[in-house]
């Protein structure tokens with residue numbers, strides 16, 4: 001089986017986090033589908049610095065390299081080489097944390113300069129499979145909004161957001177606890193919603209991996225004509241990447 005690279009992003013700044021727990025459940029689902037052919041890269045926002053875009057437009061002159069020095073480049077590189085991106089976020093004021101938004105802003109600016117458009121309006125096609133998980137302290141408190149915002153970003157980058165077997169992604173809540181392991185504790189205790197979140201995370205990972213495999217087979221079959229269209233450069237760069245795996249943690 002062709003190697004599939006999965007990037008799991010936990011947007012929680014905490015070392016232990018409900019976001020990490022659900023992300024791992026989704027990664028386990030993807031492993032069920034791909035086995036050893038799955039290469040997993042993880043990026044946690046714990047102790048990471050992600051400054052906002054300062055609108056200097058210097059990436060115009062650097063072919064998309066952002067001049068702000070922090071952890072942006074590591075995540076950007078991992079994002080570019082991934083076939084699947086799984087985001088697992090805590091809900092912060094009805095959406096995802098600003099650290100991740102800072103990354104998205106800089107990623108968008110940087111990529112639009114890296115993959116220069118041949119014609120006006122023609123965007124680079126990244127065609128990654130994107131799955132999203134959002135959990136918060138309360139119920140009905142921004143999970144759907146956060147998931148939709150993540151889906152919007154996937155669409156903006158010409159990726160393919162999918163929902164798994166639930167509605168628009170995986171939701172969860174900690175029953176008003178601030179504890180970083182609360183969803184795991186609730187699931188172990190057999191609490192219904194926590195168990196549902198865990199099952200939904202596994203199914204999301206499985207569906208992402210299945211679609212990534214289908215896409216990979218299609219890309220390989222269609223590679224020749226894709227080469228003639230610069231919009232597919234990000235996909236062709238992924239296909240060309242050397243295989244050889246790690247199960248790394250950034």
Ligand SMILES: Cc1cc2nc3c(=O)[nH]c(=O)nc-3n(C[C@H](O)[C@H](O)[C@H](O)COP(=O)(O)O)c2cc1C
Nearest residue numbers: 012017018019090091092093094136137138141180
């Ligand atoms: C700045 C901030 C804003 C938050 N806003 C919300 C919110 O709008 N809705 C909600 O349900 N929980 C909110 N929470 C609680 C977190 O979403 C909740 O504790 C979550 O389980 C943390 O995930 P983690 O364990 O992955 O860090 C907020 C927490 C912080 C620190």
